[in-house]
Amino acid sequence: MADVTFTKVQKKFGTFTAVPGLDLDIREGEFVSLLGPSGCGKTTTLRMLAGLEFPTSGEIRIGDRVVNDVAPGQRDIAMVFQSYALYPHMTVAENIAYPLKKRGVAKAERHEMVARTAEMLQITPLLARKPKELSGGQQQRVALGRALVRDPKVFLLDEPLSNLDAKLRGYMRGELIELHQRLGRTMVYVTHDQLEAMTMSDRIAVMEGGKLQQFAPPQDVYREPANRFVAGFIGTPGMTLIDGELARNGADWRFDAPGISVPALELGDQAETGPAAMGLRPEALTIGTGDIAAEIQLVEQTGHENIVIVRVGEIRLTGRTQPHQVWSPGDRVGMAIDPDMTHFFAAGPTGARLNAPLPPRADPAATSAPMLKEMTS
Structure with missing residues (x-):
């Protein structure tokens, strides 16, 4: 596990400033949601943490390590995308095992880790199927499994439930809450859905115009909003x-x-x-x-x-x-x-x-x- 710290982080795209100077301290093992309307800077913030974008200035730390210029694969993070990003030609088992294969983990150990992860997510019967044979909720679990199997310091989740219907979103919210409780890992979750943020988070970072408007537990954000x-x-x-x-x-x-x-x-x-x-x-x-x-x-x-x-x-x-x-x-x-x-x-x-x-x-x-x-x- 690791804490995550943004110190005066700025991100510019040409003359446009997406994030003007973010200070954010996420504690080890905490579930934090970045919440706000479209264009508020939450996805840019997550992408900078993932290494998919690099900050223009400021400092990002994962644990004690400054990661501003560290490649995504070297940050010990795992990301779950909105689109699931599964390989269509691979089976569920192969999709989950892919990060381990890239790291050179032995085949027998890969098989054991995939089996353990699939059992945790209750997708063992699906291991031989291809993504096109799965429902949206099943694909989401596979994407989670591919992240889990790496046992990273930090999980990053970019609106992972937005493509699911309302009933399944409610079910998957419960799954993610239980998963976080079992793993105790640091999780950073991007959403525009306040119900997701309210039900799942230890603290919510409300953003607008690239600026942090409030960072507090859900109860405090609701009962004592910092501004209009x-x-x-x-x-x-x-x-x-x-x-x-x-x-x-x-x-x-x-x-x-x-x-x-x-x-x-x-x-x-x-x-x-x-x-x-x-x-x-x-x-x-x-x-x-x-x-x-x-x-x-x-x-x-x-x-x-x-x-x-x-x-x-x-x-x-x-x-x-x-x-x-x-x-x-x-x-x-x-x-x-x-x-x-x-x-x-x-x-x-x-x-x-x-x-x-x-x-x-x-x-x-x-x-x-x-x-x-x-x-x-």
Whole structure:
């Protein structure tokens, strides 16, 4: 195993700067996801770590070794691609064994290592088949097997589940989580799917414009987004961001926007009167009762809950209700906002978080399950 460190890493393509100066410290044995929209720099970052691209400046370390100019094959890493990249003319066994053959491992030892890896991934019955005879999920396991058999210091995974259907993606997420728990290896995972990042990661590196916006455990990214970009990107349904004004009366703060006025609680020292934004996750709203007059715009019935979009003046908000609470577009209802669940940000597209930090969680080793229940239930 090994830790991975980026220190002031920059990558330019001609005059375009894809990564302007990345500092990132991934701990040994950690599962880290690089998460962000298309073009945010996450794949370029992974390719620099793999040795498929070389940094323009800065330093990349794997363990104690600087690898800026080290060839991919000499970095002791294994990469799983989105396209699986299996050799079509080889059997499953031959695909898995190929890295060992290139390293000169004896045939008997190769056979033993392939058999052990296939058993771990439950693909032993497939060893004699060719890739074209496999389903997408089976091909993904073979690609994982080819990486596993090398026993590298670091695993790199470039959107490996994006070509699978929704049901199989969910199953393979569980497989990868169990695999990481068994192996304890450092894994760096690129995805644009926040559910994958939330469910699988020890920490998430949220990126935008080549810059690291936040690097924290999933619970912290969801509950304490570092800035307006992270707040709007993380969460399903997403956080509603409302532009307005922060006002102060002695020690008390309020946030005002057209049709909405709520107490602004627990603001940090960086809060100032004037333009700001309030962020509301769906669970912050109570729809059907309250002093705020709202109009139903849309109701999405998912079975276990309803996703309800309401309008307050010109502001559209998204909330959740119980499945028996069904309205029609145009219905007028009362609504309330829980002041304890509001987020505040400085004005501007990437305005910094203004809330005071939450108290440390009682159990630092807690999993992301409570947060995921909030996000997806």
